[in-house]
Amino acid sequence: MSTPHEIKLLRINYLRGPNIWTYRPVLEVWLDLGRLEEFPSNTLPGLNERLTTWLPNLVEHHCGVGERGGFLQRLEEGTWAGHVLEHVVIELLNLAGMPTGFGQTRETTTSGVYRMVFRARDEQVARSALAEGHALLTAAINFQEGDAPFDVAGAVARVLAQIDDCYLGPSTAAIVNAATDRGIPHLRLNDGNLVQLGHGARQRRIWTAETDLTSAIAEGIARDKDLTKTLLKSCGVPVPEGEIVSTAEEAWEAAQGVGLPVVVKPLDGNHGRGVSLELSTQADVEAAFHVAQKEGSEVIVERFVAGDEHRLLVVGGKVVAATRGESLWITGNGRDTVVQLIDSQLNSDPRRGEAEEFPLETIVLDREPAMGLLLQRQGLGADSVPAQGQRVLIQRNGNLTIDCTDDVHPEVAYAASLAARVVGLDIAGIDLVAQDIARPLGFQGGAIVEVNAGPGLLMHLKPAMGLPRPVGRAIVDHLFDENATGRIPIVGVAGSQGTNTVARLVAWLLHLSGRRVGLACQDGLFLGSRQIDKRPAAHWAAGRRLLINREVDTVVLESSAATILEDGLAYDRCLVGIVTDLQGIAGLEHHDIRETEQLFKVLRTQVDVVLPEGVAVLNADDPRLVQMAELCDGGVIFYGQDASAPAIADHRANGGRAVLALHGRLVLAEGAAQIPSVPLDNPAVKRLCEDYGPPVLMAAIAAAWALGISPELIAAGIETCLTAPAPAPQPVTSR
Incomplete structure (x- = not known):
């Protein structure tokens, strides 16, 4: 019996932010094909047939061919096992309902070792899909006559189970997707449905269909159905008469008092459990009492309201969706x-x-x-x-799955909106009973029977009949003004030469301009002038700590090439991206980065994420960094010690901006115009240049200029930074 072929998984790394591969999180897997390096797919008997039998939808994979059946074409021509694994994993994710179209497999400088990546919204789901895909491909390659086919359904079920454990619920996902459509970033704050939309001081938080505007007092009122009815009735909202009861006998007495037929339900129940409708006999009422008692702390008996149950979703005082129940x-x-x-x-x-x-x-x-x-x-x-x-x-009723949003009468919408305001909820599910939602409640004896905090959205997103409603978008629009993105200015600094000093100088200038600055760099973690962690903080985790801090309105983050390769950037986009040099290649062999061209592809990530309204700050003394300018979605500010360099001259000829050393000063140049800013003969500036080098000052000044800080404040900040508290850099005592 021949030795089975084996694909070894050497390393698995989850890249949480923008990285060398893509803007989005990916799972990067280092593979050792072993003897399979000598056997492309078309040399392994029966492999292609087994794969297409077990995973028939592989025909939909375009691959590099760019058309349906492209990947199958590659299989027949002969492709290597790492590439095959990539597509098997992607297909398992597709079958599990989490489609991903992105994947790449690239050789390393070590023969037989590959890096394979695929889009991964969640690390644990990605790892599960990888494990199942690895098992499937191993079985397909080593299949022997008499072996049972691989259990694809079981593999998909295990991935699905991981998705159920890890992914956002449908209500939260609808809000997050709507935020993404508006360009609003999000950060997941726990393993459940607590999500931050936006960054720093401009963030809002949601937890399913509750927001940081949802009052705890209002939630408490909504849980107490009797108190809710009392408040609604006092404001003229139609509600059914009712009475809280403690025994089955009291329930029957109350039923006779409010008038038969009645409804018996738990005072603080949910999901309609324990609710019995249209009861007219003593036996039914008493039996219903015992059912309701098991579902809540107390029981309420209410007048039965004839008609169908409806759920109206109120967001920010407006009815944005409505569904009707059916028996x-x-x-x-x-x-x-x-x-x-x-x-x-x-x-x-x-x-x-x-x-x-x-x-x-x-x-x-x-x-x-x-x-x-x-x-x-x-x-x-x-x-x-x-x-x-x-x-x-x-x-009876329940099953609120028939959309009737367009049928809601304005008076009914007003009553629902008033009910939400009376309770104090910014988002509320208003349950009402009416024979015809297109008529005012008063004319048909209709009534509001419940006000719910944190209502589910799925009935509006996937109604059984009628149109889905964009309720996620309604909630996002409620939380953010029309053109707001929830973003704060983020400055990213990448490179290896003086990047920590650049970051601290930029943070200092921002601090002087009145910003509440968070800084994460090799020198530690800073909030304003206070250092809160002395450990090196130029990494993803430190950046995330700042982005979730409500006190911060501007963030400066230093990232090395190693940080980008190991974790990705801590943010999806930035307002200013600085790249200082391409000299930090030492120590990157672990990532198979051995040449400057490879390092260029890593550090360009910092430029790739600059917003269209943002600016890339690039060191024009390195011609290779000049090439990054064309990769930027926003503007570019060059800086350099050679003011006559062709790149700078061409840039200025086209109206571009640059920071230059001219006539004894650091100058802000835009086109032909020049604004003298920082005198180089100032003792503090001379000390900075001696300690850190002129390019460090230029990079920081260019970033401050890009952020709208005035030339006068820039000059004052640079001249005083060595005697200033953190986050400004401290003077070097020995060299």
Whole structure:
């Protein structure tokens, strides 16, 4: 028996931010193909047939060919196992409902060793997909006659389980996606659905459909249904009469007092559990009391309001979506029990499921005693066999899946909006009962029966009938003004020569201009003039600490080439990106970076992420850095000690900006215009140039200019920085 072929996974690294491969997070995997380096796909008997049988949708992968079937073409021509693994992993993610179109596989300078990457929204999901893809490809390569086919369904199920554990819920995801469409960045703050939109002082936070504007007092009021009704009634909002009861006997007395028929429900329940409707007999009311008592701390008896249940979503005082409920029925066939009919006629609906992404829950009678009580009132139980054609009511209302947003009468919308304001919720799900949502509630005896904090959005995103509504966008528009992106100015500094000093100088100048600055560099972590961590902080984790800090309105972050290769940048885009040099190649052999051309591709990441309204600051003394200018989406400011250099001259001839040393001063030049700024013969400036070198000052001055700091303040800041507190650089005592 021949030795099985093996693909060794040498290293797995999750790049959380923009990196050498792409703007987005990826999982980077170092692979050793071993003997497979000598066997491309077209030399391994039966491999291609097995892969296309197990994963038939591989035909949809374009690959580098650029058209459907492109990857299969590569398989037939012969491609290496690392590239095949990339596509297998991507296809497993596709099958798990998390499609990703990005992946790359590249050789390293070591024979048989490759770097393979693929788009990874979540590290644990990506690792799960990698493990399953690795197992599948290994099985396909080493398949022997008599072996069972690989269990693709099981692999997809395991990836799906990881997705269920790790991904945002549908309501949160809808808000995050809407924010992304508006260019608003987001940071996930826990393993659940707590998400920050925007950065620093301009951030807002959401937790499912609650925001940092959602009042804790309002949430408490909404949980207390009796208090909610009292407040609503006092403001003229129509609500059903009701009474809190402590015993089954009291429930029947209250029912007679408010008038039959009645509703019995838990005072602080949710999801409609324990709610029994249209009760008219003492036996039904008392039985319903015991059902409701198990679902909440107290029980309330209310007047029954005729009509259909509706859910109106109120965001920022406006109704943005509405759905209507429908009753659930089964039809007997004379053979199957009620439970069997529920499974075949209701739970078979693809909209029903246990996971959060399903708009409707699976019906399980054992956990829905209110349904059992409803069956009992019809003379049936879970094991009863309804006659042929007999219709059996399983649930009244609920199942709010029919969109009716366009039908809502303005008076109804006003009542719902008023209810949300009375309780104090910025986002609320208003439950009301009406026979016709297109008519005012007063004319039909309709009423608002509940106000819910943190309402689910899925019913509006995936209605069973009618149009989906952009409720995520409505919430984002509620949190941010029309043109706001939630971004604060971010300055990124990349390179190896004096970058920590550049970062500190920029932070100092920003501090002088009145900004609340966060600084992360090799010298530590700073908030304003206070150093909060002395450990080197030029890395992703330190940058994230600053971006989630509500006190910070501007951030300066130093990043080395190693940082970009190991973690990616801590931010998706920046306002100013500085690249000082291409001299930091030593120590990058671990990342297979051995030549300056490779280092260029790493450090260009800092320029790639500059916003269209931003500026790249580049050292024109290095012609290779000049080439980065064409990669920038925004403007460019060059700096250099040779004011007559062709790159600078051409740039200025086209109206570009540069920081230069001319006539004993550092000058801000824009086109032909020149603004003298910092005198080089100033003792403090001379000391800075001796300690750190003129290019360091130039880079910092260029960044400050790009940020709109005046030439006068720049000059004053540079002249005083050595005697200033942090975040300014400290003088060098020995050289």
